[in-house]
Amino acid sequence: ETGVTQTPRHLVMGMTNKKSLKCEQHLGHNAMYWYKQSAKKPLELMFVYNFKEQTENNSVPSRFSPECPNSSHLFLHLHTLQPEDSALYLCASSQGEGDLGTQYFGPGTRLLVL
Amino acid sequence: GQNIDQPTEMTATEGAIVQINCTYQTSGFNGLFWYQQHAGEAPTFLSYNVLDGLEEKGRFSSFLSRSKGYSYLLLKELQMKDSASYLCAVLDSNYQLIWGAGTKLIIKP
Numbered sequence: 001e002t003g004v005t006q007t008p009r010h011l012v013m014g015m016t017n018k019k020s021l022k023c024e025q026h027l028g029h030n031a032m033y034w035y036k037q038s039a040k041k042p043l044e045l046m047f048v049y050n051f052k053e054q055t056e057n058n059s060v061p062s063r064f065s066p067e068c069p070n071s072s073h074l075f076l077h078l079h080t081l082q083p084e085d086s087a088l089y090l091c092a093s094s095q096g097e098g099d100l101g102t103q104y105f106g107p108g109t110r111l112l113v114l
Numbered sequence: 115g116q117n118i119d120q121p122t123e124m125t126a127t128e129g130a131i132v133q134i135n136c137t138y139q140t141s142g143f144n145g146l147f148w149y150q151q152h153a154g155e156a157p158t159f160l161s162y163n164v165l166d167g168l169e170e171k172g173r174f175s176s177f178l179s180r181s182k183g184y185s186y187l188l189l190k191e192l193q194m195k196d197s198a199s200y201l202c203a204v205l206d207s208n209y210q211l212i213w214g215a216g217t218k219l220i221i222k223p
Contacts, residue, residue: 048210100210101203104159
C-alpha cells in the first residue's frame with residue numbers, strides 16, 4: 001500500500017449508531033488531519049495531530065472523537081451523529097514541521113447519516 | 115474573519131488557456147497552495163507560492179501577489195482530463211490551511 005488509505009469508503013449509519021473511520025499513511029509523515037467536505041463548501045479542518053499530539057480541535061462537536069495511536073494511524077470515532085453530519089470525510093498527512101501545507105489526502109469516506 | 119474567494123465554475127475549450135483567480139484575507143500568510151480535485155476523488159497538490167511572482171510547472175503556472183492578496187492558476191493547452199475542481203488554500207499564522215470552496219472547471223471539446 002502506498003500513500004494514504006481510508007476505510008470504509010462508504011458508510012451509512014443511523015443516528016444512534018457508533019462507528020469508526022480509519023486512516024493510515026505510508027509516507028513516513030509526522031502530521032495527520034481530519035477534514036469534512038460538504039458540497040460547494042470549503043474543506044473544514046476538524047482535527048490536527050503532530051507527532052501523535054493533538055494540536056488543533058476546531059470547535060468540533062463531541063460526537064466526533066479522534067484517536068491517534070501512532071504517527072501512521074488516525075481514527076475518527078462517531079456516535080449519535082446528526083443528518084447534517086453527512087459529508088465526505090477526508091484524512092490527510094504532511095511532513096510536519098517545515099512543510100504543513102503540502103498535504104496528501106486519502107480517498108475519503110462518504111458518510112450518510114439517516 | 116478569514117476568507118478565500120474563487121469563482122464557483124468556469125468553462126473553457128480543449129487546447130485553450132484558462133486562468134482561475136483566488137483572492138484571500140487571512141490572519142497571517144505562510145504560503146498559498148493550489149490543489150486539484152477530480153469528481154469523487156481526493157485533492158492532490160499542484161503548486162505552492164510563498165514569494166511574489168510566477169511559478170511554472172509544465173502546463174500549469176501559479177502567480178502570487180501578497181500585497182494584493184491575490185493569486186491565479188494558469189492552465190495551458192487544456193486537456194479533457196483537466197476537468198476538475200481547483201482549490202485555493204492559504205497557510206495562515208497558525209500554520210493551518212484555510213480553503214476556498216473550489217472552482218469547478220469544465221472543459222468542452
